[in-house]
Amino acid sequence: MTMPMLTVENLMASYGVVRALHGVSLEVNEGELVALLGVNGAGKSTTLKSITGILRPVKGSITFLGTEITNRKPEWIVKQGLSLVPEGREIFGSLTVEENLRLGAFVSYQRDRYKADLKEIFELFPILEERFSQPGGLLSGGEQQMLAIARAMMAHPKLLMLDEPSLGLSPAMTDSIFVLIKRLREMGSTILLVEQNAERALEIVDRAYLLANGEVDFAGSAEDLKRKVDIASVYFGGDDAAPCEVPL
Amino acid sequence: MIDLEFLINTLSLGSLYALLALGLVLVYGILKLVNFAYGEYIMIAGYGLYFSATVLHLPWWATMLFGVAAAVLTSYLTELAAFRPVRNKSANALIVTSFAVSIFLQNAVLILVSPRARAVQLPPIFSQTVNIAGATTPVRNLLIIGTTITVLILLSLLMKKTVLGMAMRAAADKFTTTRLMGVPANLVISAAFIISGLLAGIASIFWIGRSASVDPVTGAAPLLIAFIATVMGGMHSPTGAVVGGFVYGLLFNVLSITLPASMISYRDAFMFVIVVLFLLFRPEGIIKGGYTEERVG
Amino acid sequence: MSLFARFLKLAQKHSALPMIMIPVVLVGIGVNMFGSSLLLNVYTYFCVSLIMVLGLQMFMGNSGILNWVHIGFVGVGAYASGILSTAPLVKSMGVPNMFPALVELNMPVIPAIMVGGLVAALLAAIIGYPLMRLSDFVGVITLFATLIVFHVIMTQWDNVTNGPRTFFGVPEFTTLTVALIGALIALAVAYWFRESGLGLRLRASRDDRYAAMSIGIDVVRVRYYGFITSALVAGLAGGVWAHFITSFSPKAFYISEMFILLSMVVIGGSGSISGAFMGTVFVTVGRELLRQVEGTINNAHLLSFEVYGLTEAVMAIFMIVILIWRPGGVVGGQELRWPLFKRNKPIVTKEVEDGV
Structure with a gap:
C-alpha cells in the first residue's frame, strides 16, 4: 500500500481560548477527490487553514508527500506543492486578472511553461481571457471564483484545496463550478474540497469526511455517506433536535 | 499671483513632499505601520552626507550614494531588529515600537556625534540660481522636480512590471493570501522598507540641501510633512501619497503668500487645522483605496 | 457569615x-521621614x-x-493654573506681553x-468630538498633528504663555503630601472609571468596534466622554506639576515628555491600572539610575565629550524589548489580585482526553 499524499493526524487548533478542532485525522491519496463536509463552525476551514500554515495548530501533525509540514510558513508549504483556494475567493482586487495569475505562478514560474499554462487556463476559463487586463475587483463573484481556482492552479499544485467554492454563488454558477471541479479531477488533479453543500459535493467526490464540532464524525466513500448518513439530519439537528413547532 | 516662479516653487516643494510621503505609505500599505522612525532615515542620510564628505572626503556624487545607502541600511536594519519581532502584535505595539526606534536613533546620534548641527557640503549647483523665462529659481528646485519624475517612473515600472512589485501590491491588498501564493512575507516587507529607505535618502539630499546642515532632530519636520501629506492624499495607495504631497506643497505656498506677517509663525498650526477639518469630511483622503469592495453574485 | 464571605x-x-x-x-511616609532631599524630589515627581x-491610561x-x-492637556492645565495662581506683579515682569x-x-x-483641569477638559470637549470619529491610523496621525498644533500655539502665543521662553514665578505648593494625595485620588478615579459603565463600554469599543456598535454602543460618544475625563485628569496633573516645578516652558509638553509617559504606560501595560502603576515605577527608577550613570560619566570626565541622551536611548531599547517580549506590557491587561501568585488565569482549555 502506498503512502497517502496528505496525512493529518490528531489535529487540534484553537482561536485564543476557544478550541475549534479536537483531534481531526484525515488522509488524501494521490488522484483522489475528497470532500470535507460539515455545517458552519464544524471546523472545516480551520482544518484547511492549519494545513496551509495560516493557523498554528496546538497539537497534531500534518505530513505531505512524506514531509512534515506542521508549523511551517504558508509560503514554504505552497512551495511543496499544496495550494489553497481560500474561502471568499480573496482575489487581489486592485491587480489585473493577468497579474493575479502571474502571482499564482510565483513558485513555479518558467517563461515557456507559463505561456502554455495560460493557454490551458483560457481553455478551461474562457472568461478570464476576455477579462485578462481588467482589475480582479471588477469581476463578478463567479468569475472571481474561477480566477481564484485558476490562480491556484498556476502553481502546479500536487494537491489543490478548495474552501467553499460555491459560497455566495448563484445556482447556475454553482453548477458550473462543480462541473469544473469534476473535470479537474478527471484531468488527474488531487483535490481536497471543503463544502457546506454536502449533497452537491457527494455527487462528485470519491470519499468524504464529515466534521461536527471539531471532530471527524464519519468517514467513508461517497456512497457510504449517502446511504448511512441522513445528510439533512446533519444540517437540521437530526433526531435529537426538537421538532419544529413554529408554523412556517 | 500665479506666475512661473510660484509654479516652479510649488512643483518643487510638492515633488519633495511627494517623495517623503511615498516612502511612508509604501511601508504603511503592507505592514499597516505608521512609521515614526521614518524621519530618522532622513536624518541618518544627512549624517551620511556629512560623514562621507567631511571625514572620508569623497566626491560629491559618492557622498550622495553614501547618504542614500545609509538611509536604506538603517531602514532595513530597523525592520529586522525592531519591526519584524512585533509584526504580529497589535497595531499600537507597532506604532509605539517605531516611536521608540525614532527616539533611540535620535539619541544614538546625539551621543555618537553631537547635539549640535553639522554643516553638510553639497555641490555648488545646489546653491546656484537660474533664470527661466524671467523667473529666478534655485537650480535645486529644478533638480528635485526632475529627480521626482524619474523616481516616480522607475517606481511605477517596478510596481507594475516586476513580480516583486505585483507581490507588494498584492500584499498591501491581502497579506495572507499573498503568502498563499508562495510569496515570502519577509521578502515583501523587507523590500518595502528598503524602498522606503531609498526614497527617504533621496528626499534627504534635497531636504538637507535647503539648509546645508544636519542635526539629531532634522527628521522631525519631514516626518510630519510625510504624515500629513499621506493622510490627506489617502493612506491606501502610492498615488494618494503623491497627490497628497503636491496638494500639501500647494497649500504651504498659498498660506505663505496669503497669511499676514504676524500670523506666519502659526502657518504650521493653520495647515494642520485645515487638514484635520478636511479629514473630518473625508477620512479616507483625496484618493480612495483600490477595488477593495468585492461584488457578490 | 455569608455576608462576610461576600x-x-x-x-x-x-x-x-x-x-x-x-x-x-508607606513608601511616601518613609521617604518623607527619612529620605534625602533628592529622594523626596524623585518621589514627589x-x-x-x-x-x-x-x-493617559x-x-x-x-x-x-x-x-x-x-x-x-497637561500643558494647558499647567499654564492655566500657573496664570491664575501667580502674583500679578510676577506675571507683569515675567511675561511682558501678557x-x-x-x-x-x-x-x-x-x-x-x-x-486648570476644567480648562483642559473644556478644550477637550471643544476639539474632541470630531477627533474621536477618526479611527486607526488616520486617528493616530491626526492626534499627533493636534499635539503639534498645541505646541505651536504654546510657543507662539506670547500674550499668554510667554512664548518659547520660560514661564516662571509659579508659587510652590506641591509637596510630597499633596502629590501623594493627588496620586491616591487619581488611582481611585482611574480604577472607578475602568470599572464604570462608561469604562466598560469604552473597553468593548476597543476590543471590537463593530461588535460594540452592533449592541448599541455609540462608539464616538463613549470615546468622547473618555477623552474629556482623561483631559480633566491631565489638566489637574499639569496644575499639580506646575506648582511643583514652578517654572517651565512649552518644551515640557512635547514629544520627548510624551515619550516618557507613553513608555510608562506601555512598559507596564496600558490595559490595567496595575500596569500603568508598575510602568511608572519601572520608568521612574530606571530613569533616575540612568541619569546618575550619565551624570557620573560626565562628572568624572571618563570620556572626552559629554554624554547626552543615554537615558533616552536606553529607555527606548528597553521599551522595544518589552514590546517584543510582552506586547501587553509587564503586567498585561489584568489587574493585580490578592494573593499575588494565584492570579486569575484566563480559562485556557486544557487537553481534554475524552476518547479522541
Whole structure:
C-alpha cells in the first residue's frame, strides 16, 4: 500500500481560548477527490487553514508527500506543492486578472511553461481571457471564483484545496463550478474540497469526511455517506433536535 | 499671483513632499505601520552626507550614494531588529515600537556625534540660481522636480512590471493570501522598507540641501510633512501619497503668500487645522483605496 | 457569615487598589521621614507622573487609541493654573506681553489647579468630538498633528504663555503630601472609571468596534466622554506639576515628555491600572539610575565629550524589548489580585482526553 499524499493526524487548533478542532485525522491519496463536509463552525476551514500554515495548530501533525509540514510558513508549504483556494475567493482586487495569475505562478514560474499554462487556463476559463487586463475587483463573484481556482492552479499544485467554492454563488454558477471541479479531477488533479453543500459535493467526490464540532464524525466513500448518513439530519439537528413547532 | 516662479516653487516643494510621503505609505500599505522612525532615515542620510564628505572626503556624487545607502541600511536594519519581532502584535505595539526606534536613533546620534548641527557640503549647483523665462529659481528646485519624475517612473515600472512589485501590491491588498501564493512575507516587507529607505535618502539630499546642515532632530519636520501629506492624499495607495504631497506643497505656498506677517509663525498650526477639518469630511483622503469592495453574485 | 464571605469576595475582586495604594502611602511616609532631599524630589515627581500616566491610561488603555495630545492637556492645565495662581506683579515682569486681563487674574492655588483641569477638559470637549470619529491610523496621525498644533500655539502665543521662553514665578505648593494625595485620588478615579459603565463600554469599543456598535454602543460618544475625563485628569496633573516645578516652558509638553509617559504606560501595560502603576515605577527608577550613570560619566570626565541622551536611548531599547517580549506590557491587561501568585488565569482549555 502506498503512502497517502496528505496525512493529518490528531489535529487540534484553537482561536485564543476557544478550541475549534479536537483531534481531526484525515488522509488524501494521490488522484483522489475528497470532500470535507460539515455545517458552519464544524471546523472545516480551520482544518484547511492549519494545513496551509495560516493557523498554528496546538497539537497534531500534518505530513505531505512524506514531509512534515506542521508549523511551517504558508509560503514554504505552497512551495511543496499544496495550494489553497481560500474561502471568499480573496482575489487581489486592485491587480489585473493577468497579474493575479502571474502571482499564482510565483513558485513555479518558467517563461515557456507559463505561456502554455495560460493557454490551458483560457481553455478551461474562457472568461478570464476576455477579462485578462481588467482589475480582479471588477469581476463578478463567479468569475472571481474561477480566477481564484485558476490562480491556484498556476502553481502546479500536487494537491489543490478548495474552501467553499460555491459560497455566495448563484445556482447556475454553482453548477458550473462543480462541473469544473469534476473535470479537474478527471484531468488527474488531487483535490481536497471543503463544502457546506454536502449533497452537491457527494455527487462528485470519491470519499468524504464529515466534521461536527471539531471532530471527524464519519468517514467513508461517497456512497457510504449517502446511504448511512441522513445528510439533512446533519444540517437540521437530526433526531435529537426538537421538532419544529413554529408554523412556517 | 500665479506666475512661473510660484509654479516652479510649488512643483518643487510638492515633488519633495511627494517623495517623503511615498516612502511612508509604501511601508504603511503592507505592514499597516505608521512609521515614526521614518524621519530618522532622513536624518541618518544627512549624517551620511556629512560623514562621507567631511571625514572620508569623497566626491560629491559618492557622498550622495553614501547618504542614500545609509538611509536604506538603517531602514532595513530597523525592520529586522525592531519591526519584524512585533509584526504580529497589535497595531499600537507597532506604532509605539517605531516611536521608540525614532527616539533611540535620535539619541544614538546625539551621543555618537553631537547635539549640535553639522554643516553638510553639497555641490555648488545646489546653491546656484537660474533664470527661466524671467523667473529666478534655485537650480535645486529644478533638480528635485526632475529627480521626482524619474523616481516616480522607475517606481511605477517596478510596481507594475516586476513580480516583486505585483507581490507588494498584492500584499498591501491581502497579506495572507499573498503568502498563499508562495510569496515570502519577509521578502515583501523587507523590500518595502528598503524602498522606503531609498526614497527617504533621496528626499534627504534635497531636504538637507535647503539648509546645508544636519542635526539629531532634522527628521522631525519631514516626518510630519510625510504624515500629513499621506493622510490627506489617502493612506491606501502610492498615488494618494503623491497627490497628497503636491496638494500639501500647494497649500504651504498659498498660506505663505496669503497669511499676514504676524500670523506666519502659526502657518504650521493653520495647515494642520485645515487638514484635520478636511479629514473630518473625508477620512479616507483625496484618493480612495483600490477595488477593495468585492461584488457578490 | 455569608455576608462576610461576600465581603471577602468583593475585597478580593478589588484588591488591586489597596495593593497599590498601601505601598505608595508607606513608601511616601518613609521617604518623607527619612529620605534625602533628592529622594523626596524623585518621589514627589513619581507621584505627579503617576497622575499623568493614570489620566493617559484612562483613555488610551480603555479605548485603545494612542492619545498623543495627552501631554498637551497637561500643558494647558499647567499654564492655566500657573496664570491664575501667580502674583500679578510676577506675571507683569515675567511675561511682558501678557494680556492685561490675564495679568490681573489671581486666586489661591487649589482653585487655580481645579480651574486648570476644567480648562483642559473644556478644550477637550471643544476639539474632541470630531477627533474621536477618526479611527486607526488616520486617528493616530491626526492626534499627533493636534499635539503639534498645541505646541505651536504654546510657543507662539506670547500674550499668554510667554512664548518659547520660560514661564516662571509659579508659587510652590506641591509637596510630597499633596502629590501623594493627588496620586491616591487619581488611582481611585482611574480604577472607578475602568470599572464604570462608561469604562466598560469604552473597553468593548476597543476590543471590537463593530461588535460594540452592533449592541448599541455609540462608539464616538463613549470615546468622547473618555477623552474629556482623561483631559480633566491631565489638566489637574499639569496644575499639580506646575506648582511643583514652578517654572517651565512649552518644551515640557512635547514629544520627548510624551515619550516618557507613553513608555510608562506601555512598559507596564496600558490595559490595567496595575500596569500603568508598575510602568511608572519601572520608568521612574530606571530613569533616575540612568541619569546618575550619565551624570557620573560626565562628572568624572571618563570620556572626552559629554554624554547626552543615554537615558533616552536606553529607555527606548528597553521599551522595544518589552514590546517584543510582552506586547501587553509587564503586567498585561489584568489587574493585580490578592494573593499575588494565584492570579486569575484566563480559562485556557486544557487537553481534554475524552476518547479522541
